[in-house]
Amino acid sequence: MPRTSLMPDPSRKYRPFPPIDLPDRQWPSRRITTPPRWLSTDLRDGNQAIVDPMDAVKKNRFFDLLVEIGVKEIEVGFPSAGTTEFDFIQGLVRSGRIPEDVTVQVLTQSREDLIRTSFASLEGARSAIVHLYNAVSPAWRDIVFGMSREQVRQIAIDGARIMREEAEARSGTDWNFQYSPETFSTAELDFSIEVCASVMEVLKPTSEKPIILNLPATVEAATPNIYADQIEYFCRNLPDRDAAVVSLHTHNDRGTGVAAAELGLMAGADRIEGCLFGNGERTGNCCLVTVALNMYTQGIDPGLNFSDIDRVIEIVEYCNQLPVHQRHPYGGELVYTAFSGSHQDAIKKGFAARERQNDDAWRIPYLPIDPADLGRTYEAVIRVNSQSGKGGFAWVLEQDQGLKLPKRMQADFSRQVQALADQAGRELNAADIWDVFRRTYYVQTSDKHFQLVEYEESRAGDGTRIFSGTIAVDGKEQSVSGRGNGLISSVIATLRDSFGVAIEVQDYSEHAIGKGTDAQAAAYLECTMDGGGTVWGCGIDEDVATASVRAVLSAANAAAALSKDAC
Ligand SMILES: CC(=O)SCCNC(=O)CCNC(=O)[C@H](O)C(C)(C)COP(=O)(O)OP(=O)(O)OC[C@H]1O[C@@H](n2cnc3c(N)ncnc32)[C@H](O)[C@@H]1OP(=O)(O)O
Numbered sequence: 001m002p003r004t005s006l007m008p009d010p011s012r013k014y015r016p017f018p019p020i021d022l023p024d025r026q027w028p029s030r031r032i033t034t035p036p037r038w039l040s041t042d043l044r045d046g047n048q049a050i051v052d053p054m055d056a057v058k059k060n061r062f063f064d065l066l067v068e069i070g071v072k073e074i075e076v077g078f079p080s081a082g083t084t085e086f087d088f089i090q091g092l093v094r095s096g097r098i099p100e101d102v103t104v105q106v107l108t109q110s111r112e113d114l115i116r117t118s119f120a121s122l123e124g125a126r127s128a129i130v131h132l133y134n135a136v137s138p139a140w141r142d143i144v145f146g147m148s149r150e151q152v153r154q155i156a157i158d159g160a161r162i163m164r165e166e167a168e169a170r171s172g173t174d175w176n177f178q179y180s181p182e183t184f185s186t187a188e189l190d191f192s193i194e195v196c197a198s199v200m201e202v203l204k205p206t207s208e209k210p211i212i213l214n215l216p217a218t219v220e221a222a223t224p225n226i227y228a229d230q231i232e233y234f235c236r237n238l239p240d241r242d243a244a245v246v247s248l249h250t251h252n253d254r255g256t257g258v259a260a261a262e263l264g265l266m267a268g269a270d271r272i273e274g275c276l277f278g279n280g281e282r283t284g285n286c287c288l289v290t291v292a293l294n295m296y297t298q299g300i301d302p303g304l305n306f307s308d309i310d311r312v313i314e315i316v317e318y319c320n321q322l323p324v325h326q327r328h329p330y331g332g333e334l335v336y337t338a339f340s341g342s343h344q345d346a347i348k349k350g351f352a353a354r355e356r357q358n359d360d361a362w363r364i365p366y367l368p369i370d371p372a373d374l375g376r377t378y379e380a381v382i383r384v385n386s387q388s389g390k391g392g393f394a395w396v397l398e399q400d401q402g403l404k405l406p407k408r409m410q411a412d413f414s415r416q417v418q419a420l421a422d423q424a425g426r427e428l429n430a431a432d433i434w435d436v437f438r439r440t441y442y443v444q445t446s447d448k449h450f451q452l453v454e455y456e457e458s459r460a461g462d463g464t465r466i467f468s469g470t471i472a473v474d475g476k477e478q479s480v481s482g483r484g485n486g487l488i489s490s491v492i493a494t495l496r497d498s499f500g501v502a503i504e505v506q507d508y509s510e511h512a513i514g515k516g517t518d519a520q521a522a523a524y525l526e527c528t529m530d531g532g533g534t535v536w537g538c539g540i541d542e543d544v545a546t547a548s549v550r551a552v553l554s555a556a557n558a559a560a561a562l563s564k565d566a567c
């Protein structure tokens with residue numbers, strides 16, 4: 001039977017991770033000011049974690065993408081895994097598609113035949129990194145290897161010796177060495193340092209030709225501050241630190257792989273390994289996109305280019321056959337979309353404030369980055385459903401139709417859209433919202449009570465204005481006229497005298513829609529009715545005066561509908 005609750009005392013089964021004794025830790029007050037060296041392990045750690053590993057076509061596609069983004073160190077596979085891997089790596093090396101400034105890396109267990117196969121796969125490479133690993137933590141020593149500390153250290157030493165031998169025998173390539181004490185984050189720190197120091201004694205790195213020491217959180221088991229302590233401790237206590245590039249390889253079992261990598265950088269690391277959008281074993285590796293764009297939002301050029309993030313996602317999804325989650329930081333389809341009213345209101349105000357701003361500083365509420373920097377448009381920034389508010393509805397109408405409703409009219413319009421959203425129980429698109437607007441304010445509809453057919457305006461001898469024209473009432477055309485101080489008041493007088501519609505203007509505004517010869521005008525009216533109540537009108541026309549006449553008729557239609565409802 002499955003349990004019906006979690007264990008009441010989980011401490012019987014799970015132990016808290018012990019803190020690191022580092023009272024004078026420095027990393028908490030450090031800042032990240034420069035990008036690290038980036039290594040993508042998409043083609044290795046990512047590839048070993050997907051249902052159907054990539055074929056050569058997909059691997060090449062991914063490789064080209066990584067090059068395009070600007071990744072300079074790329075782990076291209078595990079050559080001893082089989083002929084698919086070996087042949088791909090050999091093919092890549094021979095294809096000439098590895099740019100001069102890009103170095104490929106391969107991974108191998110510390111076993112002689114596998115190491116030799118790995119070197120062979122890189123035959124002909126201009127430069128390469130061979131990455132050796134063996135697990136060092138107590139559980140792996142006891143359970144996987146059944147070996148003592150000394151025996152596990154010896155695995156690393158033996159592997160390093162074979163690497164040196166192979167490198168010396170294959171002089172045509174600029175060989176670089178990388179060693180990972182796998183399971184570093186759950187191992188005794190002094191033991192990891194001891195093993196790394198032993199590997200360094202064999203490979204004799206220098207500050208000019210350093211070894212890469214990659215310190216994995218193979219399975220994330222503690223809060224990221226613990227990992228940072230481990231990295232700082234390692235950097236401070238490694239003999240000959242200058243001869244090593246300290247690299248991070250965090251997994252995401254606790255959901256903090258990115259945080260651990262960032263704190264690890266603050267703690268002194270020089271390099272990060274990870275995958276695009278966090279693919280990798282189990283819950284994945286550190287997401288390189290997130291770390292890079294986190295830096296970007298702090299004003300630091302990460303050296304990786306995600307200016308067309310949708311294209312990157314498309315290729316990654318194709319190669320991994322895994323979707324990028326809609327809420328994935330920076331890339332997810334919904335991460336720049338607000339559905340809720342208060343967020344929409346703040347974003348809309350943010351964009352309006354930005355137009356008045358005289359510098360480029362990004363200060364839009366709820367949006368940590370400008371979506372345009374990643375090639376996204378602002379279209380999807382606000383989408384509306386029953387959680388939305390007037391700012392959101394007004395935004396969609398403005399983006400779609402160019403209409404900028406006066407604030408009080410937004411509130412009126414909002415009630416109508418809200419009613420539809422509640423009734424529909426789904427997202428409303430721009431067409432839905434435009435439809436509600438047209439029906440509510442009798443704009444560009446043919447079935448309204450009062451319909452303007454034609455008109456002309458003239459000036460009387462006393463300076464007042466005369467409106468004379470044809471208005472169709474429920475389809476029946478009538479010639480009408482009226483006089484007022486201006487065009488609007490002359491139309492209002494006409495409606496009152498000819499049809500008994502009594503409305504009084506409280507507020508009027510207008511704006512242009514678009515620019516140039518295609519520009520139109522939108523006019524808005526807030527009117528009170530004789531018997532109490534407020535109605536709104538909107539008119540759209542190429543001619544600003546006609547737009548205002550249409551706005552009056554729009555308000556009159558609303559008033560007529562209200563009076564009809566009241567009867
Ligand atoms: C944390 C990581 O992601 S590490 C990368 C893991 N990636 C992969 O494993 C993908 C590619 N791997 C493979 O295709 C296969 O594992 C191969 C071809 C490399 C090797 O396959 P096999 O020879 O069948 O061995 P297998 O992988 O099962 O390894 C088991 C043996 O290797 C030993 N071993 C495991 N890791 C290491 C290591 N890093 N160094 C030395 N020995 C190791 C184990 O103790 C075990 O030894 P035993 O047989 O004496 O008990």
Ligand SMILES: CC(C)C(=O)C(=O)O
Nearest residue numbers: 133180182216218249
């Ligand atoms: C081999 C190492 C770097 C690894 O993939 C891990 O520990 O997760």
